Amino acid sequence: MTASPRQVRPTSARQESGADPGKKKPGLVRSVAMPLFLASSLALLALYVYWGVGLYRSMNDEVQYRAETLMEERRSYIRALVESAVHAAEHQRLTVEARLRRVIRERVKGALAIADHLWRGRPAGTTDAEVAATLRETLRSMRFDDGRGYFYVFDVETGEGILHAAMPQLEGKDLRTVRDPNGRPIVPSMIEMIRDQGEGYYAYSWHHPNKPGDAHQKVSYVGYFEPLGWGIASGDYIEDMIADTKAETLAQLRAIHFGDDGYIFAGTWDGLSLLGPHEGETVWDVTDPNGVNVVQDLVSASRSGGGFVSYLIPFAEDETEAVHKLSYVLPVPEWEWYIGAGVSIDDIAASIDAIRAERRRNVIKHLTLGSGLVLLLATASYVISVRVARLVGRDMKSLLSFLADDGRHPETLDPEAMNGAEAHRLAEAVRDMAARRDAAESALERQTRSLEKSNADLERFAYVASHDLREPLRIISSYVGLLRRRYHGRLDADADTFIDYASQGARRMHDMIGDLLEYARVKTVGLPFATVPLGPVIDEAVSNLAERIRETGATVDLVPTTCGVRGKETLLVRLFQNLLENALKYRHPERRPHVRISARVEAGQCIVSVADNGLGIDPVFHDRIFEIFQRLHPGDMYPGTGVGLSICQSIVETHDGRICLDSEPGQGTTFHVALPLAPPDG
Structure with a gap:
């Protein structure tokens, strides 16, 4: 039964009356309260006098400092504004050529898209020459930046000028002989760039359609339109882009x-x-x-x-x-x-005068109130400390008594008897904690019993699966085999087919029971967890499949690893053996199998990747392949029960890890297994 408050209070009363040996010693707060009060009062008085004398002395310095601070605030404010504006202008200036390059590249890419659209969408019976003429005139009409930007086109094989919107007289001529004012070849360099890279930038000097002279620095971008063998290019002048950038910068600063x-x-x-x-x-x-x-x-x-x-x-x-x-x-x-x-900055002087007057009034007021306030605070602190010490001492005794008994007797602690709200909440929390602990212990005990029963049921199921279920299946298989030997070919074709189906079904049932038993054993393997180096584990898995690797002509690349994980070695060998066997089974029919096994350490985990060049898996099946008995291919093409990857996932989960995959149909699959690293102490 839970004790009432009347049963709890006498215990506290006995402790206060002398039952508690610690009661014979005075409380710490009460022992030091009076000496601390006297010492603090004298110290506060001395500090008050020192403060009063120094307050007047420092007032002028403080006002001067305030004046300098206000001025520095103004300086810092406008300095920050200007620095921000200049940084923006510098950024605009430094990115002129990059912006120019981006703009002309986007223009040429757009022209290539137009060319591709016209080429692919031409009406039936249209000749290449007609498409070329349509494309040329389409690009001729496209101008940029008040007419200074245009397209020019040349034949990559012959260098013939196909289009030059600004200088039509160059059309039909061999542009390979054209040089800029510095003697640099333009079209030959672009043709070489197309052949080496397919596209690119080229800088040179050229005529400006709106300005005199022929030495204006220009950057062009050229792309290749393969169906017609054309180089399509466009460019812009650096001086024009700088002028545009200056205007844009001023517009930003104006805002x-x-x-x-x-x-x-x-x-x-x-x-x-x-x-x-x-x-x-x-x-x-x-x-x-x-x-x-x-x-x-x-x-x-x-x-x-x-x-x-x-x-x-x-x-x-x-x-x-x-x-x-x-x-x-x-x-x-x-x-x-x-x-x-x-x-x-005219307002700074007025602000300083107002600060000086305010400081003087504050000094007088502080000196008047300081002494009385110091005495009042010291006295109040002493009284409050003694009172609080008494109340806290009583509450602490009750809590200590309850905790000394490990919280096994809730009746010894009454939250309603606590003097403070905090102590009341603490007492309730302590009692609730003890109750939750008792409930958790009971639940844990029940769960343990339930888990033990579940494990026992699972073991019995494994026994039935391996003996009782397989025995009638063996009898069925035997008699179906007997029917096949005696009557195959003597009855009609349907009878032979039915016998074959029954025989295949019995074998498949036998395999499924065996794999299901193996799947169930993953969670019940009695081996203890230990530090397992993954290098030898992977080597053993590869060794177990050596004959299968030779049969398929596969190559297996192993990247050495020193990762060590906490786990069960036999299960880990089975995990990587299953993944490797999967890679060999679902190999591509048109190329030799190639498997690469590598590992890396990341975020406290060892991530092992098993990559193959096999059939690959469609992304829509990535989540389904780990479900038990799930198969993506007919059994007559790739034998199996669909349990192998389920076993892999069960092994990984047993080791608190995760497994996932990347795959592209027809290219191959990569399984990623992440296992927690073993602690350094093993």
């Missing part, structure tokens, strides 16, 4: 805003405003009301690697009150740009 009216500004080193006030104008000689050459100072700081510049805005004298502004600039040297941002 950046911060604060109430903050923005990013930019300009060139010769004074042209690219972004911000007076955009598009040359502002080299602009000065603020104090005579500061603003743009010149910004350019100078930028050329030096970046820096801060202070000035007044607006620059011109008008009715608007001037504002003191701090800007930070960084360069983009390759473009000769400066990029910057600025913030107003």
Whole structure:
């Protein structure tokens, strides 16, 4: 029976009255409370005096530090903004050629797709010449980037110009003789690239359709359209892509805003405003009301690697009150740009004055309240510590008494008698834990008995399968064999067929019972788990199938492994023997079998892969092949009962591992077996 609270409290009362030997000693908190109170009071008083004297002394330093902090915050803020903007501009600049290459490659790939579509979709009776003419005129009309981008096509074998949208006079000519202004061959290099790689990029100098001169740097991409033997190419000029990139970068910077009216500004080193006030104008000689050459100072700081510049805005004298502004600039040297941002700093002085006044008021208030608060806190802490010590001591005694008895008598602990909510919850948790432990022990005992009974039933089933079931099957097989010997050929053809079916069914039944018995034995093998090196296990599995390997003419490659796992050696040999036998059985009829067994260590597991070049398995059957008696091929083609892979999965699960496969029909199959590594101590 569970004891009531009335039965529990007298025990605690006896302990408090002197039954507990530990009660004779004073509590730790009570012993140190008064000395600690006196010492802490004196220490707090000394610290208070020191703090009061130093507070006034440090006030000015703190205000100065605050002023510097505010200024540094502004500096850090605009520095971070400008660095982010410059990093974005640098990224755009550094990726100009990569973007150019990507764009022209996509254009040529699109042209090749159009060519392939026209070629495959041509009407019946259309000649190659007609398709070629249609494709040429289709590509001729396609222009990019305001007309500067176009396609040009040449015959890979003859070098003849098929299409040149910008210079039609080159069409029909042998382009192998054409050179760029530097004497570099263009089409011959592209033809060589097509023959070596099938496609690629080529850089050279060429005419610009919208600009004078013939030494404009250009990058082209060429692809090969095999049905017509054409090289199809397109390119773009690096200077145009740089100009586009600059415009895109300015558009991105223009979209950046911060604060109430903050923005990013930019300009060139010769004074042209690219972004911000007076955009598009040359502002080299602009000065603020104090005579500061603003743009010149910004350019100078930028050329030096970046820096801060202070000035007044607006620059011109008008009715608007001037504002003191701090800007930070960084360069983009390759473009000769400066990029910057600025913030107003007039409010910092007002903020410092307000901070100084606030600090003075706080010092006076703290000095007034400090002494009384220190005394009050010290006294309160002493009283609370003594009270808490008493309450906690009582609760701890009850808990210790219950735990000393290993929680076997719940009536000795009453949560309702606890003084604190935490102790009440702790007492309930301790009692619940003891109850769960008792329930778990009972459940474990029942489960153990049930498991023992299940194992015994399984053993009896194995005995029946190996003796009682096989005995009548042997009798059936014997009499069917007797019928075959005596009457085969004497009765009609149907009788012979029926006898053959009965004989085959008996043999298949005998094999299925044997494999089912083997499948059941995997879980009941009595061998202990031990550290098993996988190298010898795999060698033994291969040795067991040596005769089968010779018969099939197979080659087996073994990658040496030093993996050691925790398991049962005979089961592991059977596992890899089954996988290897599977690879030999389902070999491809048109090539010699080749099996590769390798292992690697990954995430605390040894992963063994058995790869073959056999028939392969359709992905829709990957989950089904591990089910017992599942077969993917007729029995007259590949004998077996469909239990081999089920046994493999059962062995792997017995070792707390996993098995899966990768396969492509007609190419082969790879089984992956992951087994936990044996601990270092064996």
